[in-house]
Amino acid sequence: MTVLDSRVPDGPLASKWEDHKFDMKLVNPNNKRRFEVIVVGTGLAGASAAATMGELGYRVKAFTYHDSARRAHSIAAQGGINAAKNYHGDGDSVHRLFYDTIKGGDYRSREANVHRLAEVSNNIIDQCVAQGVPFAREYGGLLDNRSFGGAQVSRTFYARGQTGQQLLLGAYQALSRQVKAGTVELHTNQEMLELVVVDGKAVGIVTRDLVTGELTRHSAHAVVLGTGGYSNAFYLSTMAMSCNATAIWRAHRKGAFFANPCYTQIHPTAIPSSDEFQSKLTLMSESLRNDGRIWVPKDPDESRAVVDIPEEDRDYYLERKYPSFGNLAPRDISSRAAKVVVDEGRGVGPLKNGVYLDFADAISRLGRQAVADKYGNLFDMYERITGENPYEVPMRIYPAPHYTMGGLWVDYHLQTTIPGLFAIGEANFSDHGANRLGASALMQGLADGYFVLPYTIGDYLAPQLGAPKVDTSAREFEEAEADVRGRVEHYLGIGGTRSVDFFHRELGKILWDYCGMGRNQAGLEKALSEIPALREEFESDVRVLGGPDSLNSSLEKVGRVADTFELAELMCRDALTREESCGGHFREEHQTADGEAKRDDENFAHVSAWEWTGDSGSPTEHREPLVYEEVELSTRSYK
């Protein structure tokens, strides 16, 4: 029996959200200012939520550990944002976007949430254009689109290769307007290190000022986490260096269930690593697959220069295996196909750890200038990093951890299992199932922040009208702050011999080897014994220098890595428990004869939501069955 109530409303799928908006309770405009809401994170989801709630009249406190709200990692999203506008009359519709997203997620997402996402997608484009986001346009002045993986229509809106930047700046500017108007109090350089729960409800947070080290208690009527995903658990990923899971993990430890932690996305097109000291992997946008062709030499011992390898000796393996989607096969499928050819010894580059992404055909068909117009900044970026010119020689790419579909379990209202605690954007688990399609992360972050949470949070707050917020002198606040202080002192006092980064790198290697693109029982069990052992070493041998009361990046990192150890264990445990392959979760024991993922709908058509029990070794699993009313479960085929 499940304790999870998804609160999906009754009624036909296509009108659930419209009907529910009417059914939810409202807070009248004059009463909104009597409620305070904390929003942690100022990425697409956090900034858009804080700005919109500020506009509505709530008193919002927004927090970011960056020096400015504009620096959140949403800014690095390159390719675009999906919407079902059907401006090109190529057969798109809300239903098709919904269907593609469910199918792309390998039938492991909640139908009602995904449908709502598709419904509001069009509002997002309208909103962003009105904010002055300079989307790409055609000569007639109308909006341009391109195609992304997993779709056979052109529904992706973009701003050169900097769509995330432009959308984030739009949200940041909307937020700045509310800061100026006084409805949002913005706290920069403040990291949330603990959630405060009183009588089972989320009532506040404890933050550390990264510049002065000061700990502060903040109280509110509700807490919203828009703190992103946990790909940095792998150490090498396309995440920014400071992306971390501490906020959601602290919430998990206070009672928020963690859903599907093993659903991680390995993006097919990143620049392969060049040496062991590399600190991060750089993504090359999926949009490049519109015009780039992916191949490796047929012969593992190929020794000719790349441009001298004739057509007949090249293996365009995506076009060969998936003729109808070709180079635009979804991310999980493209990544695994790259792993297969590299494992066969057919990788390219000095370390034989990549595959080619070749623009020669596009350049001869469209001309160099047209290719430069579309992808110029990406080509420049590639050349700066590798020293190679992609107009002359093909790019080398390889998959890299990029996004996490798992996250805090939320119901239809985006509320976690702790009343009053909401999770939005990548921090929640809700819309992408086991694999996210390209250009859908921006869509979800902004859908949650602009168009979903501002409605659903009212339903939680309305009945509390007149209730004072919990005073920050309450025992629970005191304990939370003492706990944070204790952790800071503990890590400063260990006085070990190795840096925080050393342990993070080692942890990342374990995860990549055993819980990466391919997973199996023996490997996961090995990881589950190695991670706690490394954790033990970390607790006794990590070295954090400097003091608690000034800028100290080692101290910031040590707490994040400590939380990542526990999360990494949960990722492996979830991967071990899910005895099927689906989307980004590929269990090698469960594959078809031709190496495709083999789902087990009979036993695993559910969300696994894990409850913290006080010990990272024995979490409790709860299951939310996935009920499909509209879509028929079928084997995903992109052939």
Added chain:
Amino acid sequence: MNLTLRVWRQSGPDAPGRFETYEATDVSPDSSFLEMLDLVNEELIAEGEVPIEFMHDCREGICGTCGMMINGQAHGPQALTATCQLHMRTFSDGDEIVLEPWRATGFPIIKDLVVDRAAFDRIIEAGGYVTVDTGSAPDANLIPIPKDTADLAMDAAACIGCGACVAACPNGAAQLFTSAKVAQLNMMPQGQAERYDRAEHMVEVMEEHFGSCTNMGECEAACPKGISIDFIAMMNKDYRKAKFRNRRTA
């Protein structure tokens, strides 16, 4: 390759600073500049010395967090390149490299190579937005925008807010940063309603924090995104018009 670094160390905003010399050994030419600094920090930690604090985050040249003076140049010697995108192949074995924080009164030092750029946020809050509440927008294709206008707006919007323009300017002026946002919004149809108030308010807040522009052009040369000083001319024009309009309506 082996390098000698001379790095500005300063333990806090009010503490005196000084240059310290460090050796960076066995650096791969393929590593990034910041990975080289990671390596130096690993060695400092091993020796029990407090590591160097520097600004960085996305390491792909888009978040605008990173930035330092490298041999006196904002973001170092490579044009159109943020510090995090600079790679060691740009340098030669045996080089001495001098690292300093952004040098500008508008960006007070927090620690080592880290500065406080909060004044940029104040400029945006003064008018760097279009007033449009969520949900009130008309259909996105209602107002066509000529492609060249949209492209030019995108050129301005590409600003990452790193502050290299201010650091490179002999006057510590923030005209390039401010004008990039003013120009982007003021050239698009969506930005017209607030055009002149935006120019006036943003310029005035800018001047509370930063020096004055004397058309040196160092900002454009240092900008990792190649933002053109043409936008400063556009901003000045709108500011001048704004002052006249506002005088007339006062």
